[in-house]
Amino acid sequence: MYLPKEDLEWDPNTSERLQRVKEYQKLVLYGIQHGVQKPKNLSKLYEVRQGDKETPLAFYERLCEIARKWTDLDPEDDSNSKLFNMLFIGQAAADIRKKLQKEEGADGMTISQLLSVEEWLSEKGHSLIDVSNPAFDGAWEPEIKLHIPPETAWKAQICLLTEKDPNEEMNIPEEVLNTVTPLVWASKIPGRAKNANPVKIKLKPEAQPVRKKQYPIKLEARKGLEPIISSFLEHGLLRECQSELNTPILPVKKPHSSEYRLVQDLQEINARTVDVHPVVPNPYTLLSTIPNSNTYFTALDLKDAFFCIPVDEQSQALFAFEWENPTTGRKTQLCWTVLPQGFKHSPTLFGNILAKELELWQDDHDAVTLLQYVDNVLIGSDSYETCLEATISLLNFLGLAGCRVPKKWLSLEKKKVQYMGFEMTKGQRELSTERKEAICRIAVPTSKKQLRGFLGMAGWCCLWIPNFGLIAKPLYAAVKGPEGVLEWTPECRKSFDEIKRKPMEASALGLPNLRKPFQLYVYE
CATH class of the missing domain: 3.30.70 (Alpha-Beta Plaits)
Structure with missing residues (x-):
């Protein structure tokens, strides 16, 4: 693009010169649009989802169009076929995606084969779903006929009238629910470690007191934090205090929700705290200890794990913050009585305490593999029965120790589970x-x-x-x-x-x- 270095003295008050200015503006815009390199944004590929009424071919063509526009990936290149296969399968409509993922050898199919399979699955699903469509004229003869005996017809009516239980997706066997102590399941009442001594926090000798003012918080955000703080006060995770120290809190809105999360800015406290060597295990070394023979796995995460560990009373004032009640307008200082999230030593301190507890359990369960990474726990076993027995035993042990496990974060006795961002199967991880x-x-x-x-x-x-x-x-x-x-x-x-x-x-x-x-x- 050529830009003049001197004033061309085009007077826009004359029609001829005004026309030149407009033409030059068009040329500049053309140069910018065609001369600037296109931005690369791979995330655009993951925003493409198959529409409810979109055909498989139209969906794939739209995926390719986005790839050409936002990336340098060529959909026609054989080296990219596996990538586009995965995108096509993973981002198809939910029902079709599940069926394609179960299709043996789907990863190695060509895109033409995948399109054929998805077209067939779509037609099958469409013929079953559209029977109740008002536009259906009754002339179609179904391939599948469902016969319900009169004596059991009432059961079918109940199934049709009953809403789907949200806990059904958790797929927790009745044997587990009936034999595990209810204490272990996460609820509004937080857990508290039974055998953990209060943690003392040491500051560096030259450390100066931290006094940071509270950032202004909108009324809507304070109302969102109020039930959280009230619950923490009720259960003793927070208490009122008068401290010379203060660090600000931040309301963080949860994605796709009107709820808020309480976050405290502890950077200054972290900088003044005596360093402790972290003894968190290396994840690669940890996963390499899983025997190749392990076929069944149970993965679980602990809820609000750091809140299980108490903080020594003399150290609690370090984590003080200012709070203004949106209902009463009363201002006060609160501080944590447990390890707060955001404190740099919380993962190490909690991980060490839990590791000591799990050693007691592991001594009686030599037949299973037990891995722990901070608050993530994995059990591996060669047989389903052994894995089930160990899972029940571990859940009871954790419940009695004061830990809490959310049901939705529990993957029980499966051949494929997610652990620390990896998918674990027999002898493999991805x-x-x-x-x-x-x-x-x-x-x-x-x-x-x-x-x-x-x-x-x-x-x-x-x-x-x-x-x-x-x-x-x-x-x-x-x-x-x-x-x-x-x-x-x-x-x-x-x-x-x-x-x-x-x-x-x-x-x-x-x-x-x-x-x-x-x-x-x-x-x-």
Whole structure:
């Protein structure tokens, strides 16, 4: 694009010169639209979902159109076929997606084969669903006939009139519900560790008191936080105090909801607290301890795990914050009596305490594999019966120890479970779809802090990215040095895009058989 360096002295008051100005404006716009490189945004691919009335072919063509517009991926390239197959299967209509995922060998099919299978499934589903359509004229002869004997017809009527139980999706066996103590299930009453001593927090010798004013909070947000804080006060997680210290709180609105989450800004407290060496296990080393023979797994997360650990009374004032009741207008200071979220040592302290508790349980269950990563627990076993027995035993143990487990976060006796963002099956582990999507949704970083966050998330998946160290070398070089303007070079952009693309192409990794010799290759 050529821009004049001198004033052309086009007087817009004359018709001839005004016409030149308008033509020049059009040329500038044309140059900008066609000369600027198209932005790359892989997250756009994950926003494409099959519409209710959209045919499989139309859905696939729309997916390809988005890929050409927002990425440099060529749908016609055979090297990208696996990626587009996964996108096509994972983002099809819910009922079709479930059927395609159960279809044996779907990952290895060509897109033409997938389209044929989905067309067939759509037709079958359509013929069954549309029987009750008002437009149906009664001339169609169904392929499937349902016969209900008169003596059991009342059961069918009850099934039709009864709403679906939301807990049905949890799929918890009756044997588990009937033999597990109700104490373990998460409720409005938080858990409290029975054998944990109050934690003392030590500050650095030169640490100065932290007095940060509370940020202004909108009335709507304060009303959203009120039931949370009232519940915490009622159950003793918070108490009123008078402290010389103060750090602000933030109301964070939950996505797709009108509810809020309470977050406290503890950066200044973290900076003044004596460092403790974190002894959190390496996730890759941890997962490698699972025997190849383990076929059934149970995965569970603990609810509000840090709130189970009490804080020493003399240390509680460190976590003080100001609160204004939206109903009464009364201002007061509150502080945590338990480990708060956002405190840098909470994961380490809780993880160590839980690990000691689980050692007692593990001594009596040598036949199962037990993994713990902070508040995530996994059981692995060779048989369903052993896994079921161990699951019941562990849930009872955790319940009596004061921990709480949400039913919706529980995956029981399955051959495939999600654990720490990985999908675990017999002898294999692979990245979960959610983790892949999370990486692809990350926008181009504009600061060193954002780039470090991306590298941290990508580093979690480095086993699935061959030559990760070499690919990420320009990015690690860009974050070096003092904080300042991020120097974003073409090499950085190339590395960034490649790291986002590689996990989508990754397949499952086999777990090593520790009973047999094997060779370990290290490339970094």
